[in-house]
Amino acid sequence: MPVPRETFLSNVWREGIFKDKVLFCTGGAGTICSMQVRAFVALGGNACITGRNAEKTEKGAADIASVRPGAKVIGIVADVRDMKAMDAAAERCATELGSIDFAIAGAAGNFLAPMSQLSSNAFKTVMEIDTLGSFHTAKAVLPYLAQSVQKHKNSGKAEPTGTGGRIIFISASFHFRGQPLQAHVMAAKAAVDQISSSVAMEYGPHGITSNVITPGPIAGTEGLERLSKSDERSVKETKAKIPVGRWGEVKEIADATVFLFSEAGSYVNGHVLVVDGGQWKTTGAD
Numbered sequence: 001m002p003v004p005r006e007t008f009l010s011n012v013w014r015e016g017i018f019k020d021k022v023l024f025c026t027g028g029a030g031t032i033c034s035m036q037v038r039a040f041v042a043l044g045g046n047a048c049i050t051g052r053n054a055e056k057t058e059k060g061a062a063d064i065a066s067v068r069p070g071a072k073v074i075g076i077v078a079d080v081r082d083m084k085a086m087d088a089a090a091e092r093c094a095t096e097l098g099s100i101d102f103a104i105a106g107a108a109g110n111f112l113a114p115m116s117q118l119s120s121n122a123f124k125t126v127m128e129i130d131t132l133g134s135f136h137t138a139k140a141v142l143p144y145l146a147q148s149v150q151k152h153k154n155s156g157k158a159e160p161t162g163t164g165g166r167i168i169f170i171s172a173s174f175h176f177r178g179q180p181l182q183a184h185v186m187a188a189k190a191a192v193d194q195i196s197s198s199v200a201m202e203y204g205p206h207g208i209t210s211n212v213i214t215p216g217p218i219a220g221t222e223g224l225e226r227l228s229k230s231d232e233r234s235v236k237e238t239k240a241k242i243p244v245g246r247w248g249e250v251k252e253i254a255d256a257t258v259f260l261f262s263e264a265g266s267y268v269n270g271h272v273l274v275v276d277g278g279q280w281k282t283t284g285a286d
């Protein structure tokens with residue numbers, strides 16, 4: 001069933017701002033990332049999404065492509081933990097779609113577990129999907145993002161911005177203040193934030209920007225569903241502490257993405273954009 005546009009994009013963006021641009025997104029069939037990619041494609045771009053599950057990835061790509069006639073969206077099966085697979089995916093994306101101008105390192109794994117129940121392999125698994133996977137994603141796409149910036153420079157176009165060479169990492173806010181049952185995720189996402197900072201410092205001089213989006217509790221996501229199933233009381237308490245008094249919508253993450261990728265976000269580099277209704281400020285407070 002087609003997803004109504006107002007569920008993944010606000011009516012404030014100019015049509016076609018990503019025309020002829022290409023987005024590479026890992027974990028692109030997931031609830032949040034698929035809406036980020038959808039927004040990009042609806043505004044004129046083409047995209048490549050990667051995932052571990054072939055059926056989910058291929059269906060995800062087809063669903064995203066349906067938002068705009070003529071849109072090209074390819075799904076590639078690749079595990080972010082495998083550097084060679086990420087290199088191959090980036091190469092295929094650039095070959096089939098012509099470039100990689102934007103990237104989202106979105107693949108993540110999570111579950112709720114107390115330290116006492118967290119095996120060494122469980123901790124390592126999340127570190128490898130989130131942290132190593134984000135590092136691999138950046139390594140695979142950065143040469144193409146640099147080409148995108150160079151291509152624009154060579155074109156002689158007057159406008160210096162809004163043309164590509166941007167990467168966004170998807171993180172979490174648990175590690176800002178501390179959260180039970182999330183030792184693995186806190187460690188992994190803290191590292192992801194710092195990978196983004198390094199990219200921002202090292203690649204800023206090449207015209208590439210790197211930022212983090214930190215989604216709060218977003219309705220309809222696997223993370224929130226798991227929390228709901230595991231602890232109903234905790235869900236009520238969590239919601240009560242969100243200053244704006246509600247869960248977030250996937251659209252609110254997609255809109256933040258469009259902002260960072262757009263000309264309007266051109267001077268934002270090395271930033272962590274928390275999109276959580278102010279939740280992290282109150283987490284842990286009575």
Ligand code: HXC
Binds near residue numbers: 108111222
């Ligand atoms: C304790 C667990 C566990 C659990 C898995 N493990 N689930 N330990 N509690 N609930 C342990 C396993 O026992 C094993 O350790 C190790 O983790 C690896 O598990 P596998 O199933 O072999 O790994 P894999 O198939 O690679 O799956 C990775 C995964 C899985 C992270 C465990 O949940 C996954 O694929 N998730 C992807 C989708 C996802 O999580 N999306 C939500 C992202 S939301 P042993 O010692 O037995 O070998 C998000 C935002 C935060 O990130 C939301 C906050 C609520």
